[in-house]
Amino acid sequence: MKKFLSYFLICLVGAVAGIIVAVKFINKSPEPIYFENNPWQRQAGNQDSLKSHTIRLVNSRQIANTRKNVITEATKVVSPAVVGINVLQRSYRPSGSRLFFDDPFFRHFFSEQPKLVKGLGSGFIISPDGYIVTNEHVIHKAIKIVVSLPDGEKYNATLIASDYISDIALLKIDGNGKFPFVKLGNSDDFIIGEWAIALGNPFGLFDMGQPSVSQGIISATDRDFGKQQDDRIYKDMIQTDAAINGGNSGGPLVNSLGEVIGMNTFIFSGSQNSGTSIGLGFAIPINRVKNIISELREHGSVDRTFRTGLSVVNLTASLAHNLGVQINNGVVVASVEQNSPASNADLQVGDVIVKISDYDVTSTRQIDKIFDDLDAKAGDELELKIYRNKKFYSKYLVLEKH
Incomplete structure (x- = not known):
């Protein structure tokens, strides 16, 4: 009897082990086994295939x-709303040998000969009726301007x-319908390090399709370059690595x-004439563009005349002694008109102006140059650092129209 029970237990354990192995084998089988002309297996296979296809579709959508x-x-x-701009420009070049181009005596006898050259640039549409903004240097002395749209x-x-001076131009195209146009943001409201996207027509590739796109970040703001040799003024520029x-x-x-x-x-750029980027690009802030464009549309030009209601004289050693001031550089406020920008800024006779914005003031003549470098216009607010009663103060002067 005991022998029989032993054999029975051995057989039972073997049977259970066999069942476990079989189940594991079936679960690990990577593919079902199909037999020809077996409809129920074909149906099961189709369902598995459909499930696999559905999973692939879901994954594709997620990607x-x-x-x-x-x-x-x-x-x-x-x-x-981004456009490519192609221009035909008139350029003048003296006739004759290049060796004597810069000789005044030579230029007196040989006239400059006009030559037509092609130029290109980019722009963007700012209104549905086809107004376009671009740089002035893109269309400078152009006799023909052709605008290409992405379509x-x-x-x-x-x-x-x-x-x-500000290097800004306003163009207009006419069409049968409404043009796509951009939304102008606020260049006083962004963060250094946030995304920046540059779109345009590099090397004239726009004619081959959509505008080119490059991406980077806002690297810095308020970059001032002052008055250039060609008399253009670039101030408050946005720096980007796009x-x-x-x-x-x-x-x-x-x-x-x-x-x-x-x-x-x-x-x-890497070299004087390479025209290729090395990671330092600069853009005119859109708030400045909006102000200039508004004047161009309304008046056809930018009015740079203004009044301060202020007169100043140079700070000499004797004047400094008489006023009891302990500084050597600056200009002294000689008079302040009533109800003027100067009086509104709380400037007083005897104040010594030592700085305008980020520019040190050393003479009355220099003030005109500072205003030029700042491209100052009516409505601009300038920070003045003054010396009064042995202390320094900041005053804010808002320029007014004459």
Whole structure:
């Protein structure tokens, strides 16, 4: 009896072990076994295939969704309103040998010969009726301006007005319908380090399709370059590392919301004539562009006349002694008109102005140069650092129209 029970237990354990092995084998089987002409197996196989296909579709949608981000969405919003600009410009060059181009005696006898040259740049549409903003240097001395839209349409553009000093121009194209246009943002409201997207027509590639897009960050703000040798003034510029190359001038610099915050204008290049970016691009802030464009549309030019209600004299050693001031540089306030910008700024006779914005003041003559470098206009607010009663104060002078 005991022997029988032992054999029975051994057989039972073996049977259970066999069942466990079989179940594990079935679960590990990577593919079901199919027999020809077995309809129920074909149906099961189709269901597995359908499930696998559904999983692949879901994964594809998830991957597609991850490809979309703030950069692609902002680009999608702005691109239709970005334009390529091709111009025919008149350039003058003295006739004769190049050896004598700069000789006044030579120029007296040989006239300058006109020559037509091609130029290119970028721009962006700011209204549904076809107003376009670009850099003045893009269309400077142009006799013909052709604008290319992303849909392949080309239009002859009219120059409405331009401002050489600020390097801003306003164009107009006419069409049968409404044009796509950008949303202008607020260049006083962004963060250093946030995304920046540059769109435009580098090297004239716009004619081959959509505008080119490069992406970077806002590297710095309020970059002042003062008055250039060609008399242009670049102030409060936005610095970005988004690649800006030849032909990008006049194109928009966009934030992640699809708002234009600047107009791409120039770069620091690897060499004097390379025209390629090394990571330092600069854009005119859009708030400055809006102010200039408003004046161009309303008056056709920018009015740079203003009044301060203030007169000053140089701070000499004897004047410093008489006033009891303990500084050597600056200009002294000699008079202040009533109800003027100066009186509103709480400036007083005897105050010594030592700084205007970030510029040190050393003489009355220098003040005019500072105003030039700042491209000062009526409505601008200037910070003045003054010395009064042995202490320094900051006063804020708002320029007014004459």
